Amino acid sequence: xxxxxxxxxxxxxxxxxxxxxxxxxxxxxxxxxxxxxxxxxxxxxxxxxxxxxxxxxxxxxxxxxxxxxxxxxxxxxxxxxxxxxxxxxxxxxxxxxxxxxxxxxxxxxxxxxxxxx
Amino acid sequence: xxxxxxxxxxxxxxxxxxxxxxxxxxxxxxxxxxxxxxxxxxxxxxxxxxxxxxxxxxxxxxxxxxxxxxxxxxxxxxxxxxxxxxxxxxxxxxxxxxxxxxxxxxxxxxxxx
Numbered sequence: 001x002x003x004x005x006x007x008x009x010x011x012x013x014x015x016x017x018x019x020x021x022x023x024x025x026x027x028x029x030x031x032x033x034x035x036x037x038x039x040x041x042x043x044x045x046x047x048x049x050x051x052x053x054x055x056x057x058x059x060x061x062x063x064x065x066x067x068x069x070x071x072x073x074x075x076x077x078x079x080x081x082x083x084x085x086x087x088x089x090x091x092x093x094x095x096x097x098x099x100x101x102x103x104x105x106x107x108x109x110x111x112x113x114x115x116x117x
Numbered sequence: 118x119x120x121x122x123x124x125x126x127x128x129x130x131x132x133x134x135x136x137x138x139x140x141x142x143x144x145x146x147x148x149x150x151x152x153x154x155x156x157x158x159x160x161x162x163x164x165x166x167x168x169x170x171x172x173x174x175x176x177x178x179x180x181x182x183x184x185x186x187x188x189x190x191x192x193x194x195x196x197x198x199x200x201x202x203x204x205x206x207x208x209x210x211x212x213x214x215x216x217x218x219x220x221x222x223x224x225x226x227x228x229x230x
Binding site: 004041042043045048091093105106107108109110111 | 153159160161162163166206217218220221222223
């Protein structure tokens with residue numbers, strides 16, 4: 001697609017329920033990132049996928065969070081047994097390759113707004 | 118480790134005023150520096166970037182110069198418009214941050230007509 005697509009755009013869920021957030025990166029982009037943005041805060045790195053390499057999960061805040069990327073394209077971020085502190089905007093981004101390489105820019109989706117009540 | 122510090126907001130200006138949003142960084146080597154903007158209800162988008170010292174990034178009337186000597190990448194615009202109201206994020210990526218962007222906390226800009 002033309003840009004990074006995320007769904008749902010808004011999700012309200014009850015505490016303790018599981019949620020799945022989907023990201024469809026820009027076609028051809030090998031790198032995919034998940035970030036979390038809490039109200040009034042900067043971006044918090046969650047997880048990074050690059051091609052067929054093992055993902056870097058070092059930013060995931062707890063074992064309730066997991067993510068997968070199927071076929072090197074679409075990614076799903078799953079939050080199990082949601083808590084109120086999970087309420088945030090979850091941003092997905094993709095880039096053609098490693099952002100350290102000159103010319104590679106990271107492109108963001110519009111985010112999935114999660115509210116846990 | 119790498120870090121980015123931005124001036125706290127909100128910054129409130131009148132239309133056509135001169136804008137400066139300060140950004141300083143801590144990093145080893147020569148990181149790449151970025152400004153991202155988040156308009157109300159929209160996703161983050163790249164505004165401008167600079168990949169080496171003394172480079173000037175520019176876009177939509179905004180400019181920022183990569184100053185190695187002062188470790189700064191201040192965002193400037195000569196005459197702001199109401200449509201510039203948004204949250205602006207400074208970020209870096211460098212050898213120590215691997216593939217991660219290191220983000221500032223963001224500065225909310227409010228332009229009044």
